[in-house]
Amino acid sequence: MDKSFLIFREYITHSNDFSSEELDLILSKMEHKRVPKKTHLLSIGEICDFEAFVLKGIGISYFIHENGSKVILSFASESWWLSDIESFHRHTPSKMCIETIEEMELLCLSHKDKEELLQSIPKLERMYRLMLQNHIVNYQQRLLANIAYSGKERYQAFIEKYPDVMQRVPQHLIASYLGITAEFLSRIRADKN
Amino acid sequence: MDKSFLIFREYITHSNDFSSEELDLILSKMEHKRVPKKTHLLSIGEICDFEAFVLKGIGISYFIHENGSKVILSFASESWWLSDIESFHRHTPSKMCIETIEEMELLCLSHKDKEELLQSIPKLERMYRLMLQNHIVNYQQRLLANIAYSGKERYQAFIEKYPDVMQRVPQHLIASYLGITAEFLSRIRADKN
DNA sequence: AAAAAGCATTGAACTATGTCAACAAATTGA
DNA sequence: TCAATTTGTTGACATAGTTCAATGCTTTTT
Numbered sequence: 443m444d445k446s447f448l449i450f451r452e453y454i455t456h457s458n459d460f461s462s463e464e465l466d467l468i469l470s471k472m473e474h475k476r477v478p479k480k481t482h483l484l485s486i487g488e489i490c491d492f493e494a495f496v497l498k499g500i501g502i503s504y505f506i507h508e509n510g511s512k513v514i515l516s517f518a519s520e521s522w523w524l525s526d527i528e529s530f531h532r533h534t535p536s537k538m539c540i541e542t543i544e545e546m547e548l549l550c551l552s553h554k555d556k557e558e559l560l561q562s563i564p565k566l567e568r569m570y571r572l573m574l575q576n577h578i579v580n581y582q583q584r585l586l587a588n589i590a591y592s593g594k595e596r597y598q599a600f601i602e603k604y605p606d607v608m609q610r611v612p613q614h615l616i617a618s619y620l621g622i623t624a625e626f627l628s629r630i631r632a633d634k635n
Numbered sequence: 636m637d638k639s640f641l642i643f644r645e646y647i648t649h650s651n652d653f654s655s656e657e658l659d660l661i662l663s664k665m666e667h668k669r670v671p672k673k674t675h676l677l678s679i680g681e682i683c684d685f686e687a688f689v690l691k692g693i694g695i696s697y698f699i700h701e702n703g704s705k706v707i708l709s710f711a712s713e714s715w716w717l718s719d720i721e722s723f724h725r726h727t728p729s730k731m732c733i734e735t736i737e738e739m740e741l742l743c744l745s746h747k748d749k750e751e752l753l754q755s756i757p758k759l760e761r762m763y764r765l766m767l768q769n770h771i772v773n774y775q776q777r778l779l780a781n782i783a784y785s786g787k788e789r790y791q792a793f794i795e796k797y798p799d800v801m802q803r804v805p806q807h808l809i810a811s812y813l814g815i816t817a818e819f820l821s822r823i824r825a826d827k828n
Numbered sequence: 829a830a831a832a833a834g835c836a837t838t839g840a841a842c843t844a845t846g847t848c849a850a851c852a853a854a855t856t857g858a
Numbered sequence: 859t860c861a862a863t864t865t866g867t868t869g870a871c872a873t874a875g876t877t878c879a880a881t882g883c884t885t886t887t888t
Contacts, residue, residue: 571764588778832886847873
């Protein structure tokens with residue numbers, strides 16, 4: 443097995459116990475892809491047919507507002523997933539875009555292969571369920587932050603929580619993720635204290 | 636079987652096929668509770684040991700911000716679930732409150748019983764996974780709305796989407812859900828066009 | 829190495845929304 | 859049925875955050 447898959451093996455066995463055969467079956471379905479930086483993986487209107495586990499690099503998913511501005515939904519770096527859940531699972535045209543920022547290495551699972559895996563390894567359903575629960579808790583907290591905390595507070599929490607992302611993506615994308623303008627983030631940072 | 640459980644039977648068989656025996660097993664684990672209005676079901680610091688399906692009535696889950704103000708996370712009326720996912724599944728002290736607004740009728744499932752059900756009816760894992768996926772899509776859209784749309788736009792989308800909730804809960808709670816003040820919501824409503 | 833493109837910063841003016849305080853209306857409860 | 863509480867409205871003022879435009883700094887492309 444490719445050494446670069448180790449991070450995936452660690453991820454998936456972290457809180458689950460799959461046999462060696464099961465793991466191999468899972469990996470056999472995941473397509474290893476290398477994607478240059480600044481590449482579109484999904485555009486609005488397309489149907490998303492991948493759930494991509496990030497082995498290396500960093501990417502974003504985002505909406506485009508009517509006025510043309512981007513709203514970053516998520517950053518995905520090593521050990522995160524990159525997909526449009528809605529489009530992937532309902533087979534509907536995507537409302538968001540996905541693209542790479544750095545060059546990325548991904549393990550991609552198609553909808554059909556995912557269903558097959560879920561058939562052969564029922565335990566996988568549980569893994570996904572638990573993963574989605576954590577996902578929801580994150581969204582709840584982010585929503586709370588956006589409603590109840592100031593831009594400055596959200597920024598400070600962000601650099602605490604994702605110091606690496608801060609280093610790896612342009613500031614204006616972080617501003618968008620935080621729900622403020624690039625200019626305002628710049629002012630927050632210029633602020634002493 | 637109690638007639639009032641029909642709404643649950645409909646809900647759960649809507650996009651799944653459980654046998655009659657499976658359904659009975661599920662229902663046997665769910666405790667039917669009647670709760671008066673303005674009753675606390677969960678307070679901050681408590682461990683949430685229920686996932687409650689709403690047969691009747693309406694309730695809320697909310698955070699309390701440092702400054703004392705409530706932030707409504709969700710309204711739950713008929714056919715919705717009411718729980719603190721994080722506390723329920725991690726057995727950690729809750730960071731939110733849950734309370735009834737109207738008198739409610741609930742079907743409550745404890746963590747232990749849920750695990751037992753998942754053991755005996757593996758198909759349930761799948762149902763939960765799909766449910767959580769939809770849940771996430773909702774949070775994504777709500778987050779997007781909070782970042783990219785004005786208070787007025789969010790309010791208009793809300794009454795479109797949840798006209799019944801609008802009738803049944805005090806306005807200031809809706810303002811909080813939308814991430815604006817009660818006063819500002821009042822002004823939005825007073826606005827012609 | 830120069831040109832082009834993308835990114836970050838800053839100032840000045842502006843606006844959506846918040847705050848506080850008073851009051852009116854509706855609901856609840858004894 | 860009246861008092862108490864909760865809910866909704868309105869005004870005056872305050873502010874966090876936006877917008878736009880100019881400028882310089884990096885990074886990428888040629």
